[in-house]
Structure formats: structure tokens, C-alpha cells
Amino acid sequence: MNWGHKIAIVYGLFVAFMIGMLIMSMNYDNDLVTEDYYAKELAYQDKIDAGQNLAQADFDVEVKMVDGKLKLLFDRLPAVHTVSGEVKFYKPDNEKMDETHPIIMEANSNEMEISSKGKQGRYKVQVTFELEGKSFYKEQELVL
Structure with a gap:
């Protein structure tokens, strides 16, 4: 495996991690924050x-x-x-x-x-x- 493939794998893992964090933050229950x-x-x-x-x-x-x-x-x-x-x-x-x-x-x-x-x-x-x-x-x- 050459260095180009390694960069693509690291970049793909980073994107997957960021999407996972985005989904987790959207499902977070924020009761400690008041509406008004x-x-x-x-x-x-x-x-x-x-x-x-x-x-x-x-x-x-x-x-x-x-x-x-x-x-x-x-x-x-x-x-x-x-x-x-x-x-x-x-x-x-x-x-x-x-x-x-x-x-x-x-x-x-x-x-x-x-x-x-x-x-x-x-x-x-x-x-x-x-x-x-x-x-x-x-x-x-x-x-x-």
C-alpha cells in the first residue's frame, strides 16, 4: 500500500468520525437549556x-x-x-x-x-x- 492510499484511509476515517459526532450531537438531550x-x-x-x-x-x-x-x-x-x-x-x-x-x-x-x-x-x-x-x-x- 502506497502513501496515497494511507492518506485516503485516514481522511475517510476522519470524515466518518465527524459524521458520527454530528449524529450524536443532534440526538443529545439538552434539558439544561431553557427555551426562552x-x-x-x-x-x-x-x-x-x-x-x-x-x-x-x-x-x-x-x-x-x-x-x-x-x-x-x-x-x-x-x-x-x-x-x-x-x-x-x-x-x-x-x-x-x-x-x-x-x-x-x-x-x-x-x-x-x-x-x-x-x-x-x-x-x-x-x-x-x-x-x-x-x-x-x-x-x-x-x-x-
């Missing part, structure tokens, strides 16, 4: 402000697991309160397992429970709510 990245980036300052509002507030939100359920405990809320918002289970490595639940509390209650049945792995629990016209935000990582 730029819009979310612009809204991120609102989330930072809401987190600072919670840090400066006279009350707190506690997120914990009790008997297989996620329990939200709103400590020291004002006596007359109407909390509206949502709780999002965000799983960074699998977008299909994300869930959003509205915050629904009984009258004169400061807690809410959400079943975590069927959820496993690491989640970021993102609590976003409004109270008396002001936005609040808390994020906590949990392993379910």
Missing part, C-alpha cells in the same frame, strides 16, 4: 428583588419534607393575609419532571402540603408568592 433564555434573564432581577423582600420581611417561609409530603410553613404572617402564588418543583436535569402547584391555604392557616409521590432525585423548590401587593421568592434544594 433571554426573556428569563431579563426577569431574573425581579426574582432577586422578591428574594430580598422576603429577607427583609417580618415573616419567613419554611420548606421541608414531612412524611413524604412537601410542607410550606409561613411563619409570622400578618393576621389578615391573602397569599397568592405558586410552588414549582424544578428538576434541572429533566424538564419533563417539572411541576407547578398553586398556593392554596385554608382560611386562617399558615401552612400548605403538597404530595411528592412519584418524584425522586434532586429538585429545586421555588416558592413565588404575593402578599399585600409585594412579591416574595424563596428557593431551596431538596432530595426527594
Whole structure:
């Protein structure tokens, strides 16, 4: 075999390798990339402000697991309160397992429970709510 054949074989192997890499990259699952990245980036300052509002507030939100359920405990809320918002289970490595639940509390209650049945792995629990016209935000990582 002369040197011309060797160059052709090396070139052919390189082309086959590049085509294989192209096919692999097209089949790659990119859940860690959000669809509307730029819009979310612009809204991120609102989330930072809401987190600072919670840090400066006279009350707190506690997120914990009790008997297989996620329990939200709103400590020291004002006596007359109407909390509206949502709780999002965000799983960074699998977008299909994300869930959003509205915050629904009984009258004169400061807690809410959400079943975590069927959820496993690491989640970021993102609590976003409004109270008396002001936005609040808390994020906590949990392993379910």
C-alpha cells in the first residue's frame, strides 16, 4: 500500500468520525437549556428583588419534607393575609419532571402540603408568592 492510499484511509476515517459526532450531537438531550433564555434573564432581577423582600420581611417561609409530603410553613404572617402564588418543583436535569402547584391555604392557616409521590432525585423548590401587593421568592434544594 502506497502513501496515497494511507492518506485516503485516514481522511475517510476522519470524515466518518465527524459524521458520527454530528449524529450524536443532534440526538443529545439538552434539558439544561431553557427555551426562552433571554426573556428569563431579563426577569431574573425581579426574582432577586422578591428574594430580598422576603429577607427583609417580618415573616419567613419554611420548606421541608414531612412524611413524604412537601410542607410550606409561613411563619409570622400578618393576621389578615391573602397569599397568592405558586410552588414549582424544578428538576434541572429533566424538564419533563417539572411541576407547578398553586398556593392554596385554608382560611386562617399558615401552612400548605403538597404530595411528592412519584418524584425522586434532586429538585429545586421555588416558592413565588404575593402578599399585600409585594412579591416574595424563596428557593431551596431538596432530595426527594
